[in-house]
Amino acid sequence: MKIAIVYNRDSQAVINIFGKPNREKYGLDTIEKIKDALEQGGHQVATFEGDKNIVSALEDFMPSVISGERPGLVFNLSYGIQGRARYTHIPAILEMLGIPYVGSGPETHAIALDKVLTKIVLMQRGLPTPKFAVLETPDFSLPLKENLSYPLIVKPKDEAVSYGLRIVRNDEELREGVAVIYDMFKTATLVEEYIEGREINVGLLGNDPVVSLPPCEVIFDEGERIYTFEDKKGLSGRLIRKEAPADLEEGLSRRISQLAIEAFQALGCSDSARVDFRLDDHGEPTILEVNSMASLTLEGSYVFAAEKIGLDYAKLVNKLIEVASLRYFGPLVGVEHPSYVPEDLPSRAFGYLTQNRDKMEEELKKWTNIQSWTGDPVGIGTMVRKMEETWTDLGLQLREDYSNRQSAWTWQTEAGLEGGTLFVIPLDVPHDGMGGYPVSYRKNLEWLYGEGIATSRAGLVCVMQTLRALQVYEVLHQKKIGVFLYADEGRGMRYSSKIFHQAAKAAGQVLVMHPGFRTGKVVDQHRGSRKYSLLLDGAVKRTGDQTGFDDAMSWFLDRAAKIKDLNETQQRVTIAVQDLHTDRYSILLPHRIRATIYITYLKIEMADKAEKTLFQLFESEDEHIQVNFQKLEERPPLNSSEDTALMVESFKAVSQHWRLPFSTESSLVPTAAGEVPLGIPVLSGMAPAGKDVYTPNESVHRGELLQRTMLLTQWLLQEEGIDPE
Incomplete structure (x- = not known):
């Protein structure tokens, strides 16, 4: 349980020194003795001066609790800084903030x-x-x-x-x-x-x-x-x-x-x-x-x-x-006697995770501040080395047959991963590595910010903390659990997909740690995607040249404007130009166009139809225009299935028992889940909810970091094969 000791001693951080000054102070030795006593009781304790900064300090320290979690308390030692009703100041602020505290209320103190x-x-x-x-x-x-x-x-x-x-x-x-x-x-x-x-x-x-x-x-x-x-x-x-x-x-x-x-x-x-x-x-x-x-x-x-x-x-x-x-x-909801230890394993795991939420955020900060762009082999190498240390400390073993040590690594517990649960986590942050600056970790009351924090790091930390909770209570290696790490998310799993397919086929169920949506929504269906490179070469023309054939840029723009007419909303097919680059000589018009065109779809037959229509649109009968299409990547869609529905129901049962938010949602964004073989239950969006994903303002919801870790831990514990003793 989090305890904030609030006192008045040295700080006079107020807007003005105005009013009757306080002459009462607790000595530092007493404050430290109270802090030591609370830590002996198993609490997380921090001390704060009761000045004008107390609101922001408590916002940062006090958790917005999950259901069933012991809320934080303030141990009030504050006599106030100034004023005739100085005893009332901190209790009144705490009541406004909705933070419980030890001691009488402001009306009593007055x-x-x-x-x-x-x-x-x-x-x-x-x-x-x-x-x-x-x-x-x-x-x-x-x-x-x-x-x-x-x-x-x-x-x-x-x-x-x-x-x-x-x-x-x-x-x-x-x-x-x-x-x-x-x-x-x-x-x-x-x-x-x-x-x-x-x-x-x-x-x-x-x-x-x-x-x-x-x-x-x-x-x-x-x-x-x-x-x-x-x-x-x-x-x-x-x-x-x-x-x-x-x-x-x-x-x-x-x-x-x-x-x-x-x-x-x-x-x-x-x-x-x-x-x-x-x-x-x-x-x-x-x-x-x-x-x-x-x-x-x-x-x-x-x-x-x-x-x-x-x-x-x-x-x-x-x-x-x-x-x-x-x-x-009331009884059984608040803090029990310090010697109280819950007997059942799920309750002990609940306590372990809630007591270590600060450590989770610190670990998330550490991983977020490691740059590992897709096009940065040095950064990827750093992540891989640190990953090896982490999984080794947890006692996991590298599966060589499901690893190529370049773009894919698979780790497993002593029980193996066959027929078990496979977590899927990208190590790279989609970026070509050319230009730009890394975005460092920062936080506010509701969101945690940083490069790749939602698309990679939050899911990684959730899995790590889940496995640690199982390790602490000596049940980790009784479970069949695998962790698949890959480093080419930014390239659409071009190099890792084959190995991933094999690992997923061996597992009994797959959880993709891609960011979910607010209020605990995970993804049971998402679109697939196809990415094409278009290379268009045209004749060299001067500005103002009135000869009878189009220049390359005009020819391309005329057809690109018609792409939006190819979208079929009802069939969930969209086509868009993502990138556009041109080459030209001096003041001449562009003679070469390079474009990236992106198709998203839910059904493969609709993607084939859209592809055919796209190729026809850019088919050239002009001898001065040469067009070449090349498919760069294809990411299959994820379609809901009966097998996945059963897994969803098991998660719902756990979420209802622990009063954690959970539901399903469809997504437009393709993930590794689409690569999972048919017949293998799979869910994506299992990482905490993200916001402004793939932008410099990418963030993850702070409260869901603990909620999602709790859900994963309790779900694994309710699976058969655990011996709590």
């Missing part, structure tokens, strides 16, 4: 930080709290109309950590204390009757039910019996001891704990809080304040009391994650 509002709420609920008055400025009249009796406590009405806390015993000290608070904090002063007695802190944990930690007594061996800021920071020079459970009569202990729970609920606290009490002369408990963000420093009474019930620091921190998850997601 009340708890304002000590006057807190006392009003407590009084309305009939909970005991000292008599009080509020002095807005140092200029006030005596005696106070609230008829308070000295000694009194003065404190800022909306500060924490005992800032400005002071006992005053007469009018002069009262005026002085109020003046100091006003000058230092520019806020009103809360004045309340001082309760001379024992101080008891009660930590609270959970929501339904709320559990009281053992009451903890703060013991003052010397000086005034108030816990000042200097005491909390170890600056006062005196020793303040803690004792938990406090030495209280059992009935009183239960009563204090119950009052703490009622105060917690009255303010609408969540997950954790601390309620501070004083016992008066008669031993009656009185609530001093409610801390909606109980301190997690090692010296604090909250941590001290938790240890007394067996919650050491790591257990306490992970318990807070557990109770917050239970509040948001």
Whole structure:
């Protein structure tokens, strides 16, 4: 599970420094200790300052979860940067973003930080709290109309950590204390009757039910019996001891704990809080304040009391994650106890993949930044060497009879690939290698960008991570799995198709890792293609020459304009000119035309008809015009079949069980799937959804990277032949 620890310490990244500054900070040692504790609990953890950059930081870190995945949480340690309601800032932002978090909501923090509002709420609920008055400025009249009796406590009405806390015993000290608070904090002063007695802190944990930690007594061996800021920071020079459970009569202990729970609920606290009490002369408990963000420093009474019930620091921190998850997601959906390990293999694989989504993106970045254009043998060689390392690490073996080591390589598990599943992945990015610059990896919240990231790299990483998940749980080599890699996608599999045909014939089913479509759509039918080179030679003519025969360019353009009339939409046949090059001498008109013409089709008989019509269109009866056609490549179509339909149904069953998007779609783009022999089930578009494919803006959908890997893994696991033990 992803946990983002959000705190405030060094950053003041705001638009303006304007408003009441925050004086509370967690130490770096405490933040690091919390991070270590969460990592011990098996979580992925990162730390962030709670400043204006927090939205973009969390966009990058927090996953848009797949169904059934444990969502990320924020472990909120943020006291805010500035402003009177600074505790509320991060929780409010998180609620806007839709990110769950540990701790109380903004409305609770707003009340708890304002000590006057807190006392009003407590009084309305009939909970005991000292008599009080509020002095807005140092200029006030005596005696106070609230008829308070000295000694009194003065404190800022909306500060924490005992800032400005002071006992005053007469009018002069009262005026002085109020003046100091006003000058230092520019806020009103809360004045309340001082309760001379024992101080008891009660930590609270959970929501339904709320559990009281053992009451903890703060013991003052010397000086005034108030816990000042200097005491909390170890600056006062005196020793303040803690004792938990406090030495209280059992009935009183239960009563204090119950009052703490009622105060917690009255303010609408969540997950954790601390309620501070004083016992008066008669031993009656009185609530001093409610801390909606109980301190997690090692010296604090909250941590001290938790240890007394067996919650050491790591257990306490992970318990807070557990109770917050239970509040948001209910039982069995949120985070279980850190020691929980699912028994069944598919659930363990689910956990492995979701916990390693960051590593998948890092690996995708690594492969995307390796340039391997079709016309770049050096780049292709680099990919091949790194592929060998990867498959060897996974324990796969090279099948020499299905490899030529130039354009085709086939790897298999120890069980072999015969009758199994064959993954098909191109290593090259279609490009002739002449000119241009590689496009490096980049990302935003929804899409991952880079050269060949959709057409090659995303599918590659999905297969790698799928095989790793099987390897981790020691079932990879029980499965009959092959991986066919080829390096001539940009040449229409001109050199690898024969070997691929043999490997596919040996396999029981084929999955082509070409990009799919959004919302989990894969391809069960796509068009085939034929590519032709047209070479046209004409007589040399000058501009303005009025002789009776056409120049080469005019003759070609006249016929090219008629190509669109050859398209048959209903029969799913299209014809188009893809490239056009000319040769000419100096200022003369072009005398040679070279063009690439492309036909896409679904049925072979329609392709034959279109080819014949195309040849007739460019047939020349002019002795000055010579035309030559040559077929450069042919990629067969993929037509849906009963065998493929059965495989689709098996994927649908898996997708429904794991609530993953999955459906089928037809495509215009030919792939290796068309080369698969009849009778072999095959699906294309098994890689994550792509966008702007074959352009510099090619991208792959970020969420589908995990979704598609999850689908492949769970589909392989549900196949027969797996022994989970």
